[in-house]
Amino acid sequence: MTEAAIEKENKNIARQYxxxxxxxxxxxxxxxxxxxxxxxxxxVDAHKDQRRKSGEAYIFHPIAVAKIVAAEIGLDATSIAxxxxxxxxxxxxxxxxxxxxxxxxxVRKIVDGLTKISHLKxxxxxxxxxxxxxxxxxxxxxxxxxxxxxxxxxxxNMQTMESMxxxxxxxxxxxxxxxxxxxxxxxxxxxxxxxxxxxxxKYTEPEVYNDILTKIRESKEEQDEYINAFxxxxxxxxxxxSLDYEIKGRPKSIYSIWKKMKAxxxxxxxxxxxxxxxxIYKSDLANEKFLAWKIYSIVTDHFRPNPIRLxxxxxxxxxxxxxxxxxxxxxxxxxxxxxQIRSERMNEVAEKGYAAHYKYKHGQEQEEKDMEDWLxxxxxxxxxxxxxxxxxxxxxxxxxxxxxxxxxxxxxDLKSLPxxxxxxxxxxxxxxxxxxxxxxxxxxSKLVPLSYELKSGDQxxxxxxxxxxPNVNWLDYxxxxxxxxxxxxxxxxxxxxxxxxxxxxxxxxxxxxxLSFNEKMINELVIYxxxxxxxxxxxxxxxxxIDNKKLKEFTASRSNAFVSYIKSKIRKPHIAEDLDKEEIxxxxxxxxxxxxxxxxxxxxxNCCNPIPGDSVFGFIxxxxxxxxxxxxxxxxxxxxxxxxxxxxxxKWIDSSQQDFKAVIKLTGIDNLGLVSEITNEISKSxxxxxxxxxxxxxxGLFSGKITVIVKNNSILNTLIQHLKKINGIDKVSRE
Numbered sequence: 001m002t003e004a005a006i007e008k009e010n011k012n013i014a015r016q017y018x019x020x021x022x023x024x025x026x027x028x029x030x031x032x033x034x035x036x037x038x039x040x041x042x043x044v045d046a047h048k049d050q051r052r053k054s055g056e057a058y059i060f061h062p063i064a065v066a067k068i069v070a071a072e073i074g075l076d077a078t079s080i081a082x083x084x085x086x087x088x089x090x091x092x093x094x095x096x097x098x099x100x101x102x103x104x105x106x107v108r109k110i111v112d113g114l115t116k117i118s119h120l121k122x123x124x125x126x127x128x129x130x131x132x133x134x135x136x137x138x139x140x141x142x143x144x145x146x147x148x149x150x151x152x153x154x155x156x157n158m159q160t161m162e163s164m165x166x167x168x169x170x171x172x173x174x175x176x177x178x179x180x181x182x183x184x185x186x187x188x189x190x191x192x193x194x195x196x197x198x199x200x201x202k203y204t205e206p207e208v209y210n211d212i213l214t215k216i217r218e219s220k221e222e223q224d225e226y227i228n229a230f231x232x233x234x235x236x237x238x239x240x241x242s243l244d245y246e247i248k249g250r251p252k253s254i255y256s257i258w259k260k261m262k263a264x265x266x267x268x269x270x271x272x273x274x275x276x277x278x279x280i281y282k283s284d285l286a287n288e289k290f291l292a293w294k295i296y297s298i299v300t301d302h303f304r305p306n307p308i309r310l311x312x313x314x315x316x317x318x319x320x321x322x323x324x325x326x327x328x329x330x331x332x333x334x335x336x337x338x339x340q341i342r343s344e345r346m347n348e349v350a351e352k353g354y355a356a357h358y359k360y361k362h363g364q365e366q367e368e369k370d371m372e373d374w375l376x377x378x379x380x381x382x383x384x385x386x387x388x389x390x391x392x393x394x395x396x397x398x399x400x401x402x403x404x405x406x407x408x409x410x411x412x413d414l415k416s417l418p419x420x421x422x423x424x425x426x427x428x429x430x431x432x433x434x435x436x437x438x439x440x441x442x443x444x445s446k447l448v449p450l451s452y453e454l455k456s457g458d459q460x461x462x463x464x465x466x467x468x469x470p471n472v473n474w475l476d477y478x479x480x481x482x483x484x485x486x487x488x489x490x491x492x493x494x495x496x497x498x499x500x501x502x503x504x505x506x507x508x509x510x511x512x513x514x515l516s517f518n519e520k521m522i523n524e525l526v527i528y529x530x531x532x533x534x535x536x537x538x539x540x541x542x543x544x545x546i547d548n549k550k551l552k553e554f555t556a557s558r559s560n561a562f563v564s565y566i567k568s569k570i571r572k573p574h575i576a577e578d579l580d581k582e583e584i585x586x587x588x589x590x591x592x593x594x595x596x597x598x599x600x601x602x603x604x605x606n607c608c609n610p611i612p613g614d615s616v617f618g619f620i621x622x623x624x625x626x627x628x629x630x631x632x633x634x635x636x637x638x639x640x641x642x643x644x645x646x647x648x649x650x651k652w653i654d655s656s657q658q659d660f661k662a663v664i665k666l667t668g669i670d671n672l673g674l675v676s677e678i679t680n681e682i683s684k685s686x687x688x689x690x691x692x693x694x695x696x697x698x699x700g701l702f703s704g705k706i707t708v709i710v711k712n713n714s715i716l717n718t719l720i721q722h723l724k725k726i727n728g729i730d731k732v733s734r735e
Contacts, residue, residue: 025074032077039081046092068152082110113146173203188320188353197255303329428483439465502542608633613713618648663735
């Protein structure tokens with residue numbers, strides 16, 4: 001670089017520093033400014049020889065991150081200093097001890113947390129991403145500002161990714177959507193969350209992003225004209241009430257428009273709420289709520305509201321601290337318009353998240369208590385450390401994004417829960433022990449099943465019993481991360497207790513058959529019964545799945561093993577080359593993947609409901625790990641043509657320990673006693689358990705669905721063939 005270019009760059013760095021101090025959201029004392037200056041000087045020195053991929057001096061990156069932290073998120077001087085220093089320890093000669101000596105323990109702790117995150121392995125495998133996410137959240141134990149500064153760091157990286165390779169852009173953008181946008185949402189940084197989502201779409205789906213952006217720009221003039229026409233109608237009424245306010249029209253984010261287009265399978269022009277009108281009014285705290293409803297009344301005097309689209313987050317703020325009144329009204333030309341009504345304070349909380357929340361609280365003590373409450377809520381989601389990492393992230397994100405409902409305890413206290421919560425979720429949110437001993441629930445004084453979906457306004461009473469305890473079915477009823485983690489923990493403990501009993505039973509039974517109870521014998525048994533661990537073996541003995549008969553079969557197989565070995569040496573039986581292994585035995589119900597036949601975590605796809613014996617393949621999803629589909633699944637063709645690189649071989653191998661659910665559909669001619677014949681046929685079938693039955697009859701014809709629990713495909717097919725033979729049955733198929 002020439003001297004003139006260096007001088008120009010240095011002037012720009014100095015200008016950026018002055019701007020950082022000027023735009024800070026909080027008032028900076030002289031001591032604050034000294035600390036920030038000191039951090040700035042160290043950052044300039046540490047990064048003096050470094051350049052970014054774009055060619056600009058590296059120091060511009062930490063300054064930009066500090067500006068986001070100072071202005072957009074609104075954090076304190078400590079955070080601004082830590083943001084300036086966030087890459088110093090990782091990339092340069094400075095150590096954590098140097099940072100502590102100069103700035104104290106708090107800044108050291110934050111910089112240390114940021115350094116730990118940057119050392120996480122950069123791996124495109126989704127389960128590794130999920131594991132990294134969990135580790136990153138554990139740094140919350142150090143200081144929540146670690147995560148907030150990391151979000152600012154990611155935002156600036158997303159804003160300056162043009163010079164990167166396309167594959168790196170896609171990877172970073174995917175990770176941002178997967179991890180950082182949900183976190184920004186949870187911290188209440190809605191504008192940053194929106195920008196992260198839009199920038200991620202720009203690199204993951206560039207054509208879609210540019211197409212929507214172009215259409216928004218093309219329609220901007222028409223949109224501004226419409227907003228002006230809309231606001232003109234209500235401005236006169238607002239002015240008459242001497243309100244101090246401003247009205248802003250804002251387009252919905254590109255990402256949210258794309259999500260709506262995708263979810264509803266519609267075009268850009270068919271998305272009716274592409275923009276919102278925001279009314280921001282000045283008020284003291286005492287009159288905030290009154291004025292919000294007054295403005296609501298004025299707006300609805302002019303435009304008819306949609307009654308089911310009223311969102312009152314003023315009476316019951318979101319758990320992120322968000323407060324506002326959202327209404328959707330029928331505007332001019334018969335178009336729905338979303339109107340958001342917020343005070344200046346509410347608007348700041350929406351834009352700045354917790355930093356603004358603190359500004360309006362009274363005293364340092366309240367600020368620290370709020371931060372502690374928030375940390376505790378996040379920590380609950382981290383409690384279940386043994387769960388599969390991908391499931392953990394999905395559950396965590398589900399609880400972040402879930403719309404909230406507000407329900408009441410029997411005493412009339414208000415509790416916030418994610419939409420879709422059940423009485424079990426409510427019970428565990430009150431206290432773990434209440435959750436563990438739940439026997440039933442009353443909603444609005446009526447008994448309801450534990451799977452009942454709670455609605456806003458419900459009053460819930462949990463009925464407990466000392467003898468009640470979690471069972472595996474509870475996992476079908478619980479939706480929140482806290483409830484599911486506690487249930488799984490309880491089931492693991494119960495399994496250990498049963499396994500202890502099973503161990504003692506097995507020792508006695510082996511002794512009766514003159515077999516030693518030692519590690520070698522236990523390993524033989526584990527292999528023989530196709531299990532993973534000795535705990536599984538003891539547990540199955542404890543619940544009676546491995547009984548005397550099966551143990552005698554094991555003993556017989558051991559005594560025959562030597563004879564079989566000799567026979568195999570004398571004459572090897574011929575097996576046809578083209579014989580499918582699945583035809584040799586009906587006991588193929590353990591899934592293995594790839595050429596190495598590995599046992600991996602997976603989920604069965606809901607679209608085709610595969611069961612053991614079906615021809616299947618694994619599909620590696622972005623957010624849910626491996627999903628198993630039947631080869632004739634309606635989605636198979638699309639996956640194979642568009643995502644061949646994400647398909648993994650899968651097949652069933654022998655293991656007789658699991659049960660699977662299947663739904664049988666029947667149609668035919670209605671006649672007396674038909675249902676009885678069908679249920680008798682199912683009852684006669686060995687290894688089939690009927691869970692539910694539903695029949696409808698109309699004009700002499702019937703149709704029905706039966707849910708059964710089976711071991712594998714062979715048993716199900718035999719049952720279907722038997723059902724087809726019943727007089728009056730026309731068709732029997734699997735759903």
